[in-house]
Amino acid sequence: MPSSENGRLAVRKTYKLFIGGAFPRSESGRVYPVLGRGGALLGNAAQASRKDARDAVSAARAAAGTWSGATAYNRGQVLYRVAEMLEGRAAQFTAEVAAAENIREPKAGQQVDAAIDRWVWYAGRPDKVAQIAGGANPVAGPYFNFSVPEPTGVVAVIAPQESSLLGLVSVVAPVIATGNVAVVVASLDRPLPAISLAEVLATSDLPRGVVNLLTGSTAELAPVLAGHMDVNAIDVTGVAGGDRAELERLAADNVKRVFAAEQDWAAPPTTQRMLAFLETKTVWHPMGT
């Protein structure tokens, strides 16, 4: 973090949550220190509570109608706008990722570039997914029968713990590209780039509540989201393998879709993460005079 250069004392940022388009502190008043290289304090992150998680789900649900009802073309444009906004702040993110992940700036810069390009990749997706995941079905009768993919709804995302920005973008973008809304729990030890990403999302014409971001204890928040009856699906990629079974048990209460897939975040994406959070709707209609 810049402290004092040229004798000027830097203004530090307060890192807060991102819920319903606003940046509140945790209602619990809790924060936890985020440490960088050699134990240096990078900042205090809000430690979200069970109630913050519920608020985030409410905000997401309130945004679900607007976002799933937006045209695919519009969603694509908004995602592209995120890339544009991120590009303009690439230097800031490079510094933050370098500090958060304790890596050198050139390597952090590559992560940031890849994260920007990932938004561009997903920007081209919303208006194409129906032509890949849907189609006409040739049933044996005088019916016109077709299937279209629709968003699952509110998706909880436990972000990867290691890759603070690229990993985060790689799990959030596919969820919202298709019209879902998200409640995201950022990496426990590396949450600060996620909060800065929320600032980008807040200025990218993304309707408020489409992405809600919590920082804090994964162990505390994940079970709340997994058991929440108004969450339709959960991506537990950021939860250690041994801890997933309990979340799957909780998710069963409302037949939540549970998804997990580690991957090399630097590799080009596939459709896997998008298709995981889609429902298929099939419509029959008779044909006749």
Added chain:
Amino acid sequence: MTDTVPWSYAPAPQERGIVTIAPSYGLFVDGKFAAAADGRTFATVNPATEEPLAEVALAGEADVDRAVRAARAAYEKVWGPMPGAQRAKYIYRIARLIAERAREFAVLESLDNGKPIKESRDVDVPLASAHFFYYAGWADKLEYAGFGPARPVGVAGQVIPWNFPLLMAAWKLAPALAAGNTCVLKPAETTPLTALLLAEVCQQAELPAGVVNIITGAGETGAALVAHRGVDKIAFTGSTEVGKQILRSAAGTGKKLTMELGGKAANIVFEDAPLEGAVEGIVNGIFFNQGHVCCAGSRLLVQESVADILLDRLRRRLGTLRLGDPLDKNTDIGAINSRQQLDKIRELSAAGETEGAERWSPACELPDRGYWFPPTLFTGVSQSSRIAREEIFGPVLSVLTFRTPDEAVAKANNTPYGLSAGVWTEKGSRILWLAQRMRAGVVWANTYNRFDPASPFGGYRESGFGREGGRHGLRAYLDA
């Protein structure tokens, strides 16, 4: 029918100064503008005033050759080997730049083409930008398109018409570029200006030189382009007559072809249709863009039981259409694009009268200068009449009637064309029954003339082959 007094409207002119038209334009080859090798030029005029707008270079065989070579070099050295993700970024840039300069494009289009500003502003230009945006997203995802390993075709020679100059350029260039091809595009001789502005956008986007080349000229230039041995793929939108010439000239060359040709679409109104909506759909179907639309609903097939009431309402609606200055934001009907096209519309309309159909137009004052034709309705049209068979490509609607659904299908399909069809009914099962029987590439139900980058468009039979738009539109530009 009662006489309605048309509302009078104060002029609402779109400011013309937003666009700067140069006195002369060169050919856009290998990233730079240059005069034709032999220095020839031609004028493009404003069809609403007959005033010349600019002198434009007339490309000859030498220029065509230079453009194709530039495209080939760019294909082999730059664009072909470039990763799809990077091609995507260039195409996204073009989409954004068109959106940023949208009003400039719209005014220029209306000046050069004669179409109303509300149409160029609200339809042509936004759709052109959206088309680039859509196909940009395919450039790095071609392996998901379902056509096997993604291999581009090579150099595409593309010839487009004057009715939607910028939009047709977008329909041609966007999928070609996304798939990794390079292009030589020839706009129509009466409407070259927005394509040349698009060339400037390509420069602003820093698109590598030679990836898009734009050569202006008339039929001879187009013929030289499609006949060039360095062209791997021909994409043509225009008349069926010229399309057939191109097919003959390409025979035996192995060139990959797509053709988007003429149409004589049936717009079918059943007795249970919501008539007010149908009237709007009929108007939109045939009077949108002065009827210069290959998929125009130029044959109205109306069920006999509602024919009188529908035609009454239609005539009343036509009386409220405003014809005049294309740059006036209230204008519904602009100018006919050229003297030649006006002559053709007049000739076919005269033939309609000679063959016994009844002609009607609303009271409609035509400007003194420019090329104009009033909205025109023919009733009592027989299926054998020229105005029921030939594409007029103007604001002229031929009305026929039918009694049963089967008769509607038979009459609708009684044409060598097969681009589009419209159906108006409250019964969903009937829409789908009819759609199944239409020999047409696009069927609009309770709407008409809808276009979207995600939706495939193209014809059956003599309306051509190949699809533009959607996932299907990629196939035309992939070696698949």
